[in-house]
Structure formats: structure tokens, C-alpha cells
Amino acid sequence: MTRELDILIVGAGVVGLSIARQMSRYNLRIAVVEKEPDVAMGATKANSAIVHGGYAEHHKTLKGQLCYAGRRQFAQLCRDLQVPFKPCGSLVATEQENDRPHLESLLDNGRKNGLDDLEIIGQDQLRQLEPEISPRMRYALWCRGAGICSPYELAIALAENAIDNGVAIYLNQPLLAAEWQPERHRFSLSTPDHHFLARYAINATGLAAAEVRSLIGEPPYSIQPRSGQYLLMQRGSGDRLRQVLFPMPGPMGKGILVAPTVYGNLIVGPDALDANGEADRSTDLDRLNAIWLQARHSNSALDPKEMIRSFSGVRAVATTDDFIIEMSSIRGWIDAAGIQSPGLTASPAIAERIEAIIRDDGLPLIKKDNWQPRRIAxxxxxGPLPYTMRDAADRATWPDGPERMICRCEQVEQQRISGLFQRVLPVLTIDAVKRRTRAGMGICQGQFCRPRVIEQINRYGQLYDDKTDAERLGLRRVDRTAWLAWLKENDVPS
Known part of the structure; x- marks a missing residue:
């Protein structure tokens, strides 16, 4: 059966879902297809979770024009969707006197991008703002409005809100074929289980963007996979840090940051390594060690024994080193590609830019009377968890019921998991539960709660796969045990 659409969006990361929500305010037939069993399965789930200030991207690039425009919307967007966001501020710090002109250049560029919350500060004010920073640091560019968020939770919220406003989302549906039918002025698009005829097709597939574009016979652009590895520290470790700490940026990105998360963890990374072919999402001790040593340079109070996991994200870098947001030569096909950092921050503004492209192309955009901007969740x-570890462990022994503790580390009760299966977006995997509830994100990394989570999925949902994302993809990641053993072997000081 063929479904006729005004817009089909390919890719359910934060960019594709921002576009879906933005366009859902109009009387349009919209669908999203995603090849994975959940939304936010690409770059959206594995990044630094920073809402960037908007000073680092050159003012003549799309990245520079859209970063601050997106950042200005984040607070209200996260309030509407009930997603955690904290405008904690950021510091680009240096110990070198000869870096002062580079800070001045960033300041000037930020002002050209429209920022009004930037200033360069000296050592005394720097120590007042961030007592944990290394005493070697002499200057910093302070951006008061930069912040932190939860990217995968934002994507889930965008998806749920889009569904509430009439958008259909199809998971486990990779795009297999796409053809422009000039006699109909429509695209014919096929997935394993569905066929669509759409006036507009929006390519928001991240690393696969060039491959997806080639389906319609358009000349490909080059997308370079760039991997970045991270260390994640235990909950509470981030409470000592007030702001996001950046080093001076380099040609491959913004450098090794140290930042709190909205849940009180500490995130350290990423490095940057261009891949020949498909980037590996595994992690290794050599790269993690290099990341750790660089991070300790700006924050000597870091404790390596607080590490609970490592992970790797892969950025889609265009050869232009800028976003590609444009209509192709085939009218109706729109690419949103090369969306590397600051793509998360810019995502609301990217969605507005796509809307403008469609409006300028002549599609009538008639607002709905009943569009709902808010999500109930x-x-x-x-903040601090409500129970002591002993109380949480005791509640885990309770008989089956709503208040039984499924995850002791993150204190996730059974009712929180069972409630997921009443929501509008399907929950099909162990890690889909984890991203929505944090069950499995604590210090034991799911060793205790995993069988209990599987039990809940089998009871309330439909188990898609009894493996985690990493196991399904065959990833090799440095875990806490391997990291602690390496610290001991190498006599790394705390």
C-alpha cells in the first residue's frame, strides 16, 4: 500500500526530528523513516551534550549563522518538551600569554555571530568562576549562555511531540530506493515494509547522507567520518565542576573538553580521528589515555578511578567543513548533511532553515489551530537521588510491584519502566529503556538491572533484541575493569 505525503524525512536523529516537529505545526502529511530500532541512534546519542555558545564557528559559515540562532531557542524548547537543560556557561582556557590574540579573535567572531554574553577574563576571575581549574590557566573566554543538555532525551521528546502533532515515525525502516517521478512531481520512496509518494524528501541521515543522496542519481558529496572517544565518570563527579572547560580549539575541532552532565556525571573528550571508510565506534586504551592526560592539564583534580564507561561517537564532516542545507537540482529533494558540531545546538535553527526552503519553493504552509508545543512527561x-544506596538495594528485594527498584545505581522504579510502553513512541530494546530512564547508566553499567529490564520489556512490550546496542554492533569498549587495571599497571596517580 502506498502512502501519499507532503514530506518524508529520512533519519531520526536530532536534526531530522527537529525538522519533523517544526513542520508538524502546519497542515501537512509528514512521516519519518529510521533504519535503527530507536531514534537518536547515530551522532545524537554519542556526543559531548554541549549547547555551544556560537563563537567558535566562522561568521560567514552556516555553522556560525545557525549555532547562536539555535542556542537562543534551547531553554524554551527544553521547557516545552520537559527535557533537562542547564545554561552553566563555558570557558576556553589557556596558560599561554601568546594565546591571548586567539581569544580576542574568538571574541570578535562571536560578536559577529550576534553573541552579547562573551568576555575575556584573567586568572583571578577564572579561579572564582571555576575553582577546580588548573592554577596554570591564565586567561579564558567566558560565554555565560553556553550550556549542557541530554541529546538523546531531546530527540525522544521531539519525536513524541511530533507524533502527538500528527507525524508518523517508522523504526527499523532503512530507505532502500528513491526515484523522482517527474510526471507526478513526486518522489517514490521505499523501505522494507512501506512505500511512499512524497512531494518533498529530506535527507537527514548523518554519515549515510551521501549514500542516500546517490539513490536519486544526484552527484555525491564527500562525507568524512571522524570518530571521537570519551570517558564518562560516575554520577556526582560532575558536581565539582561549574562550567564546560575547553582548551584552545584546533583544526580538528574544539579539543578535549571536561564538562558536567545534566545528571551530575563528568564527561571527558573527545579526541578526533578521521577514518578511512567506516569509522569504528569501539574504544581503546591508547586513545583514552591520551584524552585523560590532556584533560588533566586543564583540571588536575580529575580522579581516574571515577570512570564508569567509555564510548565513541562519529561525526559526519563535509569536505567544506560546513553544514550542507540546500535543495538539490531535483526540486523537492533537500539535504541536511555534514551536520557535525555544533549540529545539536543549531538543530532548531536548521529546522527553521528547512522550513524556509520549503516555503520559498511554494508549498502552502497553513498553521494548525490545535498544534501542541508541549510534551507531558x-x-x-x-538532582540528588532520593534514596541511600542501602535503601535502594533494599527496595530492589521488594516483591513485584510499581515501587520495586529495577536499577539500584540510578534508582529506577518498575513503574517508570512500565510507563514507557504507554507512550506514543515504541520502546523495543534494552538501550531504548536505558536512554529513557537511565536504568543501566550507573556504576555497575547494568550488571544488576539488565535481566530485570529484559523482564519488563517482555512483559509490557515486544522484545526486539536481547542485546545492547554495543553487542548488536559488535563493539569493543574499554570498561571500568579494564581501565582500573590499566591505571594500576601504569601507576597512574589519582
């Missing part, structure tokens, strides 16, 4: 536990 259970509040995230971003």
Missing part, C-alpha cells in the same frame, strides 16, 4: 531526576 515524568520529570527527569537530575
Amino acid at each position: 515524568e520529570a527527569a531526576m537530575t
Whole structure:
């Protein structure tokens, strides 16, 4: 059966879903297809979770024009969707006197991008703002409005809100074929289980963008996979840090940052390595060690024993080193590609730019009378956990029921998991539960709660796969045990 659409969006990361929500305010037939069993399975789930200030990207690039425009929308967007966001500020710090002109250049560029919350500060003010920073640091560019968020939770919220506003989302549906039918002025698009005829097709597929574009016979552009590895520290470790700490940026990115998360963890990374072919999402001790040593340079109080996991994200870098957001030569096909950092921050503005392209092309955009900007959801536990570890462990022994503790580390009760299966977006995997509830994100990394989570999925949902994302993809990641053993072997000081 063929479904006729005004817009088909390919890719359910934060960019594709921002576009879906933005366009859902109009009387249009919209669908999203995603090849994975959940939304936010690409770069959206594995990044630094920073809402960037908007000073680092050159003012003549799309990245520079859209970063601050997106950042200005983040607070209201996260309030509407009930997603955690904290405008904690950021510091680009240096110990070198000869870096002062580079800070001045960043300041000037930020002002050209429209920022009004930037200043260069000296050592005394730097120590007042961030007592944990290394005493070697002499200057910093301070951006008061930069912040932190939860990217995968934002994507989930965007998806749920889009569905509430009439958008259909199809998971486990890779795009297999796409053809422009000039006699109909429509694209014919096929997935394993569905066929669509759409006036507009929007390519928001990240690393696969060039491959997807080639389906319609358009000349490909080059997308370079660039991997970045991270260390994640235990909950509470981020409470000592007030702001996001950046080094001076380099040609491959913004450098090794140290930042709190909205849940009180500490995130350290990423490095940057261009891949020949498909980037590996595994992690290794050599790269993690290099990341750790660079991070300790700006924050000597870091404790390596607080590490609970490592992960790797892959950025889609265009050869232009800029976003590609444009209509192709085939009218109706729109690419949103090369969306590397600051793509998360810019995503609301990217969606607005796509809307403008469609409006300028002549599609009538008639606003709905009943468009709902807000999502109703259970509040995230971003503050201190309510129970002691002993109480949480005791509640885990309770008989089956709503208040039984499924995850002791992150204190996730059974009712929080069972409630997922009443929501509008399907929950099909162990890690889909993890991204929505944090069950499995604590210090034991799911060793205790995993069988209990599987039990809940089998009871309330439909188990898609009894493996985690990493196991499904065959990834090799340095875990806490391997990291601690390496610290001991190499006599790394705390």
C-alpha cells in the first residue's frame, strides 16, 4: 500500500526530528523513516551534550549563522518538551600569554555571530568562576549562555511531540530506493515494509547522507567520518565542576573538553580521528589515555578511578567543513548533511532553515489551530537521588510491584519502566529503556538491572533484541575493569 505525503524525512536523529516537529505545526502529511530500532541512534546519542555558545564557528559559515540562532531557542524548547537543560556557561582556557590574540579573535567572531554574553577574563576571575581549574590557566573566554543538555532525551521528546502533532515515525525502516517521478512531481520512496509518494524528501541521515543522496542519481558529496572517544565518570563527579572547560580549539575541532552532565556525571573528550571508510565506534586504551592526560592539564583534580564507561561517537564532516542545507537540482529533494558540531545546538535553527526552503519553493504552509508545543512527561531526576544506596538495594528485594527498584545505581522504579510502553513512541530494546530512564547508566553499567529490564520489556512490550546496542554492533569498549587495571599497571596517580 502506498502512502501519499507532503514530506518524508529520512533519519531520526536530532536534526531530522527537529525538522519533523517544526513542520508538524502546519497542515501537512509528514512521516519519518529510521533504519535503527530507536531514534537518536547515530551522532545524537554519542556526543559531548554541549549547547555551544556560537563563537567558535566562522561568521560567514552556516555553522556560525545557525549555532547562536539555535542556542537562543534551547531553554524554551527544553521547557516545552520537559527535557533537562542547564545554561552553566563555558570557558576556553589557556596558560599561554601568546594565546591571548586567539581569544580576542574568538571574541570578535562571536560578536559577529550576534553573541552579547562573551568576555575575556584573567586568572583571578577564572579561579572564582571555576575553582577546580588548573592554577596554570591564565586567561579564558567566558560565554555565560553556553550550556549542557541530554541529546538523546531531546530527540525522544521531539519525536513524541511530533507524533502527538500528527507525524508518523517508522523504526527499523532503512530507505532502500528513491526515484523522482517527474510526471507526478513526486518522489517514490521505499523501505522494507512501506512505500511512499512524497512531494518533498529530506535527507537527514548523518554519515549515510551521501549514500542516500546517490539513490536519486544526484552527484555525491564527500562525507568524512571522524570518530571521537570519551570517558564518562560516575554520577556526582560532575558536581565539582561549574562550567564546560575547553582548551584552545584546533583544526580538528574544539579539543578535549571536561564538562558536567545534566545528571551530575563528568564527561571527558573527545579526541578526533578521521577514518578511512567506516569509522569504528569501539574504544581503546591508547586513545583514552591520551584524552585523560590532556584533560588533566586543564583540571588536575580529575580522579581516574571515577570512570564508569567509555564510548565513541562519529561525526559526519563535509569536505567544506560546513553544514550542507540546500535543495538539490531535483526540486523537492533537500539535504541536511555534514551536520557535525555544533549540529545539536543549531538543530532548531536548521529546522527553521528547512522550513524556509520549503516555503520559498511554494508549498502552502497553513498553521494548525490545535498544534501542541508541549510534551507531558515524568520529570527527569537530575538532582540528588532520593534514596541511600542501602535503601535502594533494599527496595530492589521488594516483591513485584510499581515501587520495586529495577536499577539500584540510578534508582529506577518498575513503574517508570512500565510507563514507557504507554507512550506514543515504541520502546523495543534494552538501550531504548536505558536512554529513557537511565536504568543501566550507573556504576555497575547494568550488571544488576539488565535481566530485570529484559523482564519488563517482555512483559509490557515486544522484545526486539536481547542485546545492547554495543553487542548488536559488535563493539569493543574499554570498561571500568579494564581501565582500573590499566591505571594500576601504569601507576597512574589519582
